Structures are given as C-alpha cells and as structure tokens.
Amino acid sequence: MGKTRVVIVGAGVVGLSAALQLSEAGNYDITVAETDHIGSGSSSRSVGIVETQYIEHFDIEVRAYGHRFIRALAEQSDLQLHMNGYLRLADSDATLGQYELSVARQRECGVGDAQVLDVDDVKALIPFMEMSDRAGALLGASDFYLDGYLFANLMAARARDNGVTVLQRARVLECEWTADGEAELRTERGTLHADLVVNAAGAWAGRVGEILGAPVTLYPELHHAVTVVSKTAAASRIPSVMDYVPGDGAEGVYLRPEGESEFFAGLHSEQASRSAVDLDDVPLSAVDGDFVAALAESFSTRFPGLEDAQLGSGWSGLFPMSFDSRPLVGPHPANEQVICALGSGGNGIQLSPAIGRTVVEYVRGERPSMAAPGSDWDPQRMPANPGDIAGIQQSTPTSGVRE
Template structure:
C-alpha cells in the first residue's frame, strides 16, 4: 500500500483546501479533524473576498490576497464539476461606505494606493451609490466601489474542498484528535491520534486557533489567539442590495434567496462561542444606519466563530526551520476564505519541491517571532 504523502491536521477551509490541491496532484493524503469538517470558523464566515477593500497598503498580504482572489473563478468551475457543489461565487463587487469625514479621507487614501498598485477602484458620490443600490441610506458620504472584490458561500466552499479531495482519493477522518507529533532525528515521522498512530514524513498543521499546542511540541511557539466574531442573518422577499456593503460598523453580504449576512463583532482572546445580545444589538444598529429597509426583513438566525489571529496579522506559512517535513498553514484570521486557494496551492507546491516565484513569503515565516528554542533537549541545531 502506498504510504501517505501527507497528514493534514485541521478540517477547516485551509486544511480542506490543502487536501484538495495535494490530491489533485496525485498525492495520497489524510485529513484529520477533531470535530466535523468545517464546523468552526469556516462555517461562521460571511465569505467576503475583499482583497482590496480591507487592505490599505502595499505588502505581503495585499499580494497574497490578490493572487488568491484570482484563483476563484476557475476554482468554482473545477469544484462544481468534481462535486456538484456550487460555492456561490458572486461577482457583484463591494462598496466600502464612508459615513463620516474621517471615513472619506481614509477611503480616498486607499483609492490613491489602489491606483498606484494598478488595481481598479472608483469613488462614488452618495447619489451614484444610491443609483447602484437604491436602498442604501441617503446619509452616507459616498463609497469606494471595487468591482473585483466578490464573495462565496463559506460553508459550501469548505464542503466542496473536502468532497473534491475525497473524490480525488483523500481520506477524511472526522472526530479524530491529534494528540502528539512523532519527531525524531531532525524530522517528523507522523502523529499520534485518538484513533491510533499514523505515519508520514510530511505533516501540515492547519488547525487554526488550536494549532499552537501542537507546534509547541516542536519547540515552535507561534502566538495564535481566538477572536470571537458574532453574526446574524435576515431574509427579505424584496432584494435589498446586490453588492457587498462594508463599513467600520458592520458589513452586509447578500446571499441567494434574499438572505443577507450581517457581521461581525470582534472579541479577542475569547473561547466562549455564545452569542451575546450586546454584540447583536451593535450590529443591528449599524446595519439599520446603512440599510434602513432591513428593519422590514425577517430574522433568520445568529451565530459566532473563533477566528485565529497572530501578533502581526499575517498567517504562518512554511516549513519548520529545524524539523524537516513539519509545516504550518495557520493563523489566517479574517482572511481564511479569501486565502484558502493560494494556501492550498502553496503547500502542494512545497510538497513537489517547487518555490513561489511571484510572491515573497518571507513575512509569513513560521519562526519570524524568534520563538524557536534551539537549546532545549531533543531539538536539532
């Protein structure tokens, strides 16, 4: 029997993407998830692909986000053909709305940066915004319209990645917790799980908020902490918006069937997934100011998720500097959905010995916070 080319720890959108891209290249992989696939942050996300609207300056995140956004059109077709799952790619653009003078000034700076970077974005007056989206409040000051920023249905994307990986030969094991890493003589050889031991000379840690303890076993402390985000959704028979609406107070993401997702609060270092009345109240008020007609919509539901944040806001991507074959692909915070295709592609490239020519990945190094302790017993130097 062919040995495993990789063990992927974590069945969210990042781990599922990695399983898909590696399987698509003929590699034999197993995906391990302690709960259900896509049951954590991936199922809670609104699915925005805001490569331009949420990033205000040049840098590694801007480059990675744009590259990943560009993979979605073909990806949607490929996943649909393999699985029959429609990931809900909706390319109606995004409006980053200005409510105050300070918002206007900030957005104008972002517009100038976007043009310098060669991206398409335009300023719309209040009247122009309302021509495009008549239900938007007349009290806004204008908006930046980004035609290339789009959205998907996040739970469907994660499900499609996992199903496609399985179609291509990947093993998917849910309710299987990884207890420890098997490390010996400068390389990894597998993992010990709640269901037994698995062997492979390549292990990828992609378990989001829960990645830290496993990486710590390899003397690598990648500071990752949860940021609780609360959201709610409503239903409207009358279409209220076509484009995604984004502001400092909240975002509104229109889905199929007249559904709108509204989010999201941000509470750092919180593992409590209960939805608070206070959090939802703030989102309700903010959404009413942007879209007054939303008060006539029918309440659907509320939920929360734990987004994995890092000290500098950048994910950890790459191989452990001292334990060969151990990789991290974690800490994507709010950008897990957006960055999932490129992350999966990068890990598959590394497995084939390829290097990325068009992106600089130095800023994502797993040891960039100098938390690898070389002098401890058992760590190769």
C-alpha cells in the first residue's frame, strides 16, 4: 500500500508543527507549500511568548503540551529559550480566586511552578510597575519567549530530515478534486497531488479555504508592537507582563524583555474585532500613529517608574482571528479531506504544537487526545451560512496573551 499523500498549505509555525509531528507518526508523503518563505508571515512577527496562564483546563492543557514540545525541541538543538517567566495581572480579588484555580489545574497538566502573588510580591518583582488598581498577579515562573522565525526554521529543518518536502515560493493557485477524491493543487511551482490537504495558511487561510472548496470565515487583524528602550531597567531579569483583563472591552498593555535594556511592548485583546485588513495591501513595516499614542498612554500609566523609557521602532503583524476567536482544528464540515489548522489569533506559537498534534491524530484516524470532536476547536461549530456569524457570541477565554 502506498503512502498517504498530505499537502500542508503554509510554512508558519502551525503548518510546520503539523508537518514535523506527522513525519514522525507513520507512512506519509508530506509536502508543505508556502507562498513566500518559511516563517515569513505572523510567525516571524510575533513577540514569541509561550505560557500557560489560563483558567479553563482545556486552555491550559493545550499550552502545557506546547510548553513541553518546544522545550524538548530546544534541548535537542541550539534554539534559545529565554526563561524569564510570565506575569498576568489581576484586576480584582475575584480574579485572584480564578488564578488559584488556574494554579491547581496547571498542576494537573504537569505545570508545577505557577503561583499567585499579592501586590507586595509583584512590587518586589517589578518595582517600576503601578499596582494601586490591581489586586495581584499570576506568575508562571517557567514560561519563556523565543524567536518565532528561528523556531519555524528549526521545525522545517527537522521535518526535511524526516523526508518532508518544503516548497517555498509555491503559492496555491487552484485546486480540483477528482472523482476518486484526489486533490490536484496547482501552485507556482507545479502541480501537487494529495489525498488530504491541511489548511494552515495563517492570515491567508480564508483565501486558501475558498480555493480548496472548504470555506472558512477568518478576520486577518493588523496588530502592532514597538521597542521600548530604558537604561535604568535590568530588562533581562524581569518577567513578561500582561495587563489584559479578558471581557472588559479594552485592550491591555504587555511588556516583554529584549536583551539588557530593551523591551517589546504592545496592546492586546483576545476578541476579534471582525474587521479584516486588505491582504493585498498590508502595511507590515509601518506602525499606526493612533496605536503609538494609545500605547504611550497605557505604558506610562502601568509603568510610571520607567521614567527614561523611550518608544523606538515598531512593526506590525497579522492575527488570523476566527469568527468566535477560537482556533478551528479538524476536518472541514464541507469536505473531510481538508483538515483545518487555522484561526489561532495571537497565540499561534504557543498553540502550534497542540494544533499540529491534533492534525496528526485526525490524519491517522484517531480520536484527538486534547481537541476531540465537540471541543472548543471543533470546526463543526462553524455556521453553515456565514451570514449567521453576526449573531454568534465570541468566546471570552478567562485569560489570554499575545504570542
């Protein structure tokens, strides 16, 4: 019996995680088709945070798997993980109570060093942060950040060693399904034949879905980040900070160290605005002036002790947001030969290992160990009529983070 042919569309961290794990899982002929180059989309523009500071067990479980997967990969390579920790601020005592529940659930998922801090503990850890309007925080001591571009290229190299073909500059142009269920994908580098196709095209997954005859409603949102320079803060000894309160309708400021005297900063929200950018004209090298003004105000309010802080250069990236702000992972309702691996929003790096594993389990005909049918990631929840999306309540994860 010949190998099952699988074409994965997209060579970002999600597509490459699926390719790498599938190459280790069985008898498959795997090709990754990428429009540009490896990691050229959102993966290379992420701030690369990997953490488990969520409340719901499922949200923690999938991230704990990503934690283990990435750390194991780093131990076998020269991929550098910056183990600075991650701090999630709490706006109330009730939120702190939820954080205590998170600590217990993280232990169930194998994460043993999360802890709840009171205001004094936080001030001792980060003296320059304003905490008069916050009740404390949730600290993940073993959380880390990495370079998304290097992570993507490492997985691509490992996948190639396992026999995976990675085609760059191979935009998918058309797809025809034959009578015997074979997909013929015409790309800029020739025609590919597949028994199964994985849509892992990130912000472009909506377009790819149309080509495959497996449409998805996706909102590619433009988000920005800037560098912050401070000579007084020992950045390398400070955990990443997220001051986002899910569900309050406002964006929260985040701060991630970069070297000894710099940080990356931005504003985060977990919910889709349902306003997409023009993918043919995305200003990825520019930062919106209104964003800079909003960030400057939020930054000075939360970090008043960094009096010498100066905003530096910035960049933009795309969040591929689904209709309800949750990933879509599994067979498409209209065509089970198309496996969705999309809609990870601003969490692609930390979710990519669990998304990849779920794809592998579906390809192998197994019941997924984490995101099984009926889970928050099940594509079957997509409305048959895109017009029905307007009335769907967006999910509000109990705690979220930009990558």
